[in-house]
Amino acid sequence: MNRKNLNAFLAAGLSSAMSLGIAAPPGTGQTPDSKPSAVHHSSAGSLENWWKNAVIYEIYPRSFQDSNGDGIGDLNGITAHLDYLQKLGVDAIWITPCYPSPQVDFGYDISDYEAIDPQYGTMADFDRLVAEAKKHNIRVVMDMVMNHSSDKHKWFLESRSSRDNPKRNWYVWRDGKGETATDKGQPPNNWQSDFGHSAWEWDEKTRQYYYHKFYIQQPDFNWNNPAVEKAFDDILNFWMKKGVAGFRFDAITTLFEDPQWRDDKELKDKEGKTYLNAYGDVALDDAMTNNLPQVYDVLQHVRKVEDSVNPNTFPGRRVMIGETYVPTVKDLLNMYGTKEKPEFELPMDTQLGFINKLNVATFRSKLDDVETKIEGNEPLLVFDNHDNPRIDARYGDGVHDTDITRVISTILFASRGTSLFYYGAELGMKTTPPTRKDDVKDPVGLTGWPKDKGRDGERTPMQWDDSVNAGFSKAKPWLPVPPNKAEINVKAEESDPNSLLNWYEALIKLKKTNPAFLSGENVMLNTDDPKVLSWLRRGSDHSAVVVATNFTAEPQTVNLSAASAGVSGTKVKTLLKTPGAADPISIDKVELPAFGVYIGEVQ
Numbered sequence: 001m002n003r004k005n006l007n008a009f010l011a012a013g014l015s016s017a018m019s020l021g022i023a024a025p026p027g028t029g030q031t032p033d034s035k036p037s038a039v040h041h042s043s044a045g046s047l048e049n050w051w052k053n054a055v056i057y058e059i060y061p062r063s064f065q066d067s068n069g070d071g072i073g074d075l076n077g078i079t080a081h082l083d084y085l086q087k088l089g090v091d092a093i094w095i096t097p098c099y100p101s102p103q104v105d106f107g108y109d110i111s112d113y114e115a116i117d118p119q120y121g122t123m124a125d126f127d128r129l130v131a132e133a134k135k136h137n138i139r140v141v142m143d144m145v146m147n148h149s150s151d152k153h154k155w156f157l158e159s160r161s162s163r164d165n166p167k168r169n170w171y172v173w174r175d176g177k178g179e180t181a182t183d184k185g186q187p188p189n190n191w192q193s194d195f196g197h198s199a200w201e202w203d204e205k206t207r208q209y210y211y212h213k214f215y216i217q218q219p220d221f222n223w224n225n226p227a228v229e230k231a232f233d234d235i236l237n238f239w240m241k242k243g244v245a246g247f248r249f250d251a252i253t254t255l256f257e258d259p260q261w262r263d264d265k266e267l268k269d270k271e272g273k274t275y276l277n278a279y280g281d282v283a284l285d286d287a288m289t290n291n292l293p294q295v296y297d298v299l300q301h302v303r304k305v306e307d308s309v310n311p312n313t314f315p316g317r318r319v320m321i322g323e324t325y326v327p328t329v330k331d332l333l334n335m336y337g338t339k340e341k342p343e344f345e346l347p348m349d350t351q352l353g354f355i356n357k358l359n360v361a362t363f364r365s366k367l368d369d370v371e372t373k374i375e376g377n378e379p380l381l382v383f384d385n386h387d388n389p390r391i392d393a394r395y396g397d398g399v400h401d402t403d404i405t406r407v408i409s410t411i412l413f414a415s416r417g418t419s420l421f422y423y424g425a426e427l428g429m430k431t432t433p434p435t436r437k438d439d440v441k442d443p444v445g446l447t448g449w450p451k452d453k454g455r456d457g458e459r460t461p462m463q464w465d466d467s468v469n470a471g472f473s474k475a476k477p478w479l480p481v482p483p484n485k486a487e488i489n490v491k492a493e494e495s496d497p498n499s500l501l502n503w504y505e506a507l508i509k510l511k512k513t514n515p516a517f518l519s520g521e522n523v524m525l526n527t528d529d530p531k532v533l534s535w536l537r538r539g540s541d542h543s544a545v546v547v548a549t550n551f552t553a554e555p556q557t558v559n560l561s562a563a564s565a566g567v568s569g570t571k572v573k574t575l576l577k578t579p580g581a582a583d584p585i586s587i588d589k590v591e592l593p594a595f596g597v598y599i600g601e602v603q
């Protein structure tokens with residue numbers, strides 16, 4: 001579920017808390033007993049395959065650490081915390097855009113793709129970050145926004161300067177409907193911006209409309225123009241030469257628009273009526289501007305550019321990570337490409353991570369999908385980012401949020417695949433949306449208020465300690481620090497053995513050291529259980545680890561015998577469990593507290 005769908009979900013009055021513990025009707029959404037499939041070998045640590053089974057940490061640089069006292073986080077602030085990230089077990093950091101930008105969409109409106117925004121530092125600071133990160137064995141992944149630039153980018157300034165400017169065709173320009181010499185007419189069609197209202201903006205000087213999938217200040221590139229592709233080849237090479245380990249490709253599914261410019265269809269509610277979205281617009285699907293197949297050609301081309309870099313020295317293979325909100329697992333598979341025509345190494349599995357509802361059957365079926373339906377490719381699991389409310393707001397019940405986060409993080413790190421998580425998740429940082437429109441910074445919140453308060457709530461400053469501004473900055477932070485900083489902060493959690501931070505660290509350590517986690521496939525256990533999600537990691541060395549996560553607020557007892565999956569052991573040795581939970585005497589009787597987790601090695 002992307003943010004738009006999430007809003008519709010919440011607007012329908014279904015809070016995630018209300019859905020906790022709902023049992024799936026027998027037989028629905030269940031997967032049959034998984035048959036053993038090919039064992040997946042991980043070569044984590046190698047230059048070629050470092051990204052498999054890796055741990056990637058998303059940093060919103062504006063909110064991580066301010067080093068120069070202006071209330072805004074910066075690159076030197078990230079460099080200052082590399083020890084922390086290394087101790088946590090992070091292999092790579094993905095930094096959301098830190099290029100020069102008018103900051104209308106906080107960096108996703110780029111005005112120069114080959115420089116650093118002075119708010120975040122200098123190119124020398126960037127180079128130092130990459131060099132210091134290397135010393136910590138941490139790779140740096142950049143955000144790459146190829147769908148649109150800022151309207152202040154020199155290319156767009158040229159493009160809008162006249163109809164015959166050589167850059168005119170770098171962006172998407174169209175005549176209006178019924179336009180005359182004196183009247184701008186109507187936009188070319190009904191397409192809407194993801195940030196509300198028409199996706200077409202009238203340009204008085206050249207008397208045409210330009211298309212923007214996102215904010216007005218984010219005009220879309222015309223990807224039918226080969227010059228655009230060439231320009232991005234140069235940008236990618238520029239950063240790869242600087243030693244970045246790859247890119248997270250923003251809004252990649254929206255590069256192309258319907259060549260016939262057809263209208264999008266109106267969505268209907270349960271009664272078959274059209275309805276208004278949070279922005280007050282008639283809700284539409286976006287089939288004409290999203291997930292068009294032409295994008296695969298671009299991905300295959302970009303992959304060739306990345307593959308042209310010698311991977312034999314650090315950071316090794318440059319990887320393509322995709323922001324891939326796609327509707328089905330088949331679409332996700334398409335994002336990997338084929339052996340002959342590879343695309344993303346790591347398209348995000350948003351199918352699992354943004355279900356936003358703790359339902360065992362759905363989680364089981366989505367997890368099984370990436371085990372059995374993506375042809376052995378590496379899943380990229382993710383449950384949070386800077387565009388969606390944090391875990392507490394989507395899965396929490398306000399009472400057991402820490403334990404619920406243990407459940408989610410176990411699924412993230414104890415399943416086969418690469419794990420991506422958002423800064424502060426390891427502390428249990430909570431979504432803290434603005435309470436007054438005047439305080440809103442995100443354009444989405446400004447347009448959507450009060451139905452959609454925007455994304456500020458998940459972008460609040462990192463909570464380092466209990467001091468003023470949580471140790472984030474000496475100045476007033478650009479977004480307020482949540483009041484819970486006294487309990488939820490790095491310093492306090494480091495010294496509490498039962499903290500979420502120590503839980504994350506222990507889980508990541510298991511992921512990287514336990515043989516079954518390093519090389520093991522996922523086999524779902526107890527596939528009819530509507531309350532507990534259990535699975536087996538079966539290593540290529542015959543090691544076996546069972547994992548159980550209680551999705552309910554009541555204690556549960558489960559039988560984790562994995563005989564059906566060919567594992568005959570009956571004894572189990574605890575590797576990790578929710579603090580306070582009992583150690584099982586036998587594999588057939590494992591007791592889980594409310595939202596409890598158990599991980600044990602079968603012996």
Ligand code: NOJ
Pocket residue numbers: 105108145214250251323386387
């Ligand atoms: C997705 C990014 O994650 C989001 O923050 C941004 O607003 C849009 N793409 C537009 O670039």
